[in-house]
Amino acid sequence: MAFAAGHSGSSSLLGTHLQASNTKQVLAPRCSRKAARVQAVQTPASTAGMDESMGFKMMRKGVKQASADTVLTPRFYTTDFDQMEEMFNLEKNPTLPMDEFEAMLSEFSTDYNQTHFVRNETFKKAAEGVQGEPRKIFVEFLERSCTAEFSGFLLYKELGRRLKKTNPVVADIFSLMSRDEARHAGFLNKAMSDFNLALDLGFLTKNRQYTFFKPQFIFYATYLSEKIGYWRYISIYRHLQRNPDYQIYPLFEYFENWCQDENRHGDFFSALLKSQPQYLNDWKAKLWSRFFCLSVYVTMYLNDHQRTSFYESLGMNTTQFNRHVIIETNKTTARIFPEVPDCETPEFWKHMEALISLNKKLIAIGASDAPQWQKNLQRAPIFAGFAKNLLALFNGKTVDCGSYDLQPEAALAV
Numbered sequence: 508m509a510f511a512a513g514h515s516g517s518s519s520l521l522g523t524h525l526q527a528s529n530t531k532q533v534l535a536p537r538c539s540r541k542a543a544r545v546q547a548v549q550t551p552a553s554t555a556g557m558d559e560s561m562g563f564k565m566m567r568k569g570v571k572q573a574s575a576d577t578v579l580t581p582r583f584y585t586t587d588f589d590q591m592e593e594m595f596n597l598e599k600n601p602t603l604p605m606d607e608f609e610a611m612l613s614e615f616s617t618d619y620n621q622t623h624f625v626r627n628e629t630f631k632k633a634a635e636g637v638q639g640e641p642r643k644i645f646v647e648f649l650e651r652s653c654t655a656e657f658s659g660f661l662l663y664k665e666l667g668r669r670l671k672k673t674n675p676v677v678a679d680i681f682s683l684m685s686r687d688e689a690r691h692a693g694f695l696n697k698a699m700s701d702f703n704l705a706l707d708l709g710f711l712t713k714n715r716q717y718t719f720f721k722p723q724f725i726f727y728a729t730y731l732s733e734k735i736g737y738w739r740y741i742s743i744y745r746h747l748q749r750n751p752d753y754q755i756y757p758l759f760e761y762f763e764n765w766c767q768d769e770n771r772h773g774d775f776f777s778a779l780l781k782s783q784p785q786y787l788n789d790w791k792a793k794l795w796s797r798f799f800c801l802s803v804y805v806t807m808y809l810n811d812h813q814r815t816s817f818y819e820s821l822g823m824n825t826t827q828f829n830r831h832v833i834i835e836t837n838k839t840t841a842r843i844f845p846e847v848p849d850c851e852t853p854e855f856w857k858h859m860e861a862l863i864s865l866n867k868k869l870i871a872i873g874a875s876d877a878p879q880w881q882k883n884l885q886r887a888p889i890f891a892g893f894a895k896n897l898l899a900l901f902n903g904k905t906v907d908c909g910s911y912d913l914q915p916e917a918a919l920a921v
């Protein structure tokens with residue numbers, strides 16, 4: 508298989524689970540349009556317990572029960588693989604830019620990070636030094652990141668398998684990207700085991716909810732998540748290079764090369780989008796582009812502002828960090844999407860801040876002891892506030908941009 512635990516030197520736990528799980532069997536029956544949701548993760552009662560120091564639910568010793576799915580948690584995706592096969596069928600689509608795909612395949616095959624993800628003895632000791640509230644938030648950060656990386660692994664792995672016959676070059680690129688994501692997820696899961704709270708990724712594969720997105724939406728969402736991932740990792744890395752006193756755990760030292768994987772993945776989706784001009788060249792494409800940009804930016808802004816103490820523990824200002832990441836991701840995205848929101852207006856941030864304050868109220872209601880009917884009553888005006896601000900963001904100023912004729916993306920500078 509493309510994934511090899513030995514490459515990363517870090518992924519024995521992930522390797523074990525991946526071998527135990529069979530993504531073909533897991534994904535194939537769930538690929539119909541209506542099969543987007545499966546049952547929630549159930550913890551076997553006989554093995555369940557609590558991590559007393561941090562209050563996490565445990566599946567068994569050293570293995571954390573995955574957090575419950577919410578609107579803001581990372582998702583696992585599935586798509587219409589038949590449509591993907593059609594789209595990249597070389598006989599039916601002779602004009603596909605195969606030269607560009609072959610050049611990309613050669614770059615992915617070079618495997619720049621083959622020896623990058625090797626742990627050292629400082630990890631475990633550094634984890635022991637993270638205590639109290641930051642420890643809990645740290646584990647949550649690792650879990651969210653690991654789940655997001657693993658989600659990429661599952662989707663790319665399946666695409667690599669399904670496109671093998673119709674377009675071996677594109678299929679191989681997906682398989683090599685799944686190799687990268689498996690390394691990333693494995694590295695993060697190993698980091699979680701430093702905190703005695705690893706995830707059972709095989710169990711998660713079989714039991715987590717899968718969200719169905721048709722290929723067009725997979726392209727927008729995945730392009731954005733790769734590029735925003737790039738900007739998050741590189742921004743944290745650069746910050747910690749400038750402020751080494753906040754380097755509390757060695758994971759972040761790996762982010763510089765790591766984020767280049769994400770950047771390459773994003774560039775591949777950029778090439779895929781350009782090969783499908785119908786997703787870039789009309790008013791519907793513009794609306795969907797705007798919608799997906801806003802969904803990704805709002806989700807990150809709300810998520811990170813729920814965990815400001817994590818970023819503060821790294822010496823970062825959450826708002827500044829998030830704004831920088833959103834603005835840079837938006838500039839990058841403007842090179843390919845036909846339209847993006849204008850993130851550099853005071854109005855845009857006014858609505859984003861309003862969402863933060865509404866979210867805080869929502870969390871406070873959830874945590875209160877009020878009866879359910881009263882909570883529902885209190886939530887109604889908050890949901891109305893969410894709708895109002897989201898609508899205002901959607902109808903806000905936009906930037907007309909992108910072109911599928913644009914030059915390949917230049918190297919990104921920070």
Ligand SMILES: [Fe+2]
Nearest residue numbers: 656687688691
């Ligand atoms: Fe990744």
Ligand SMILES: [Fe+2]
Nearest residue numbers: 659733769772
């Ligand atoms: Fe990636």
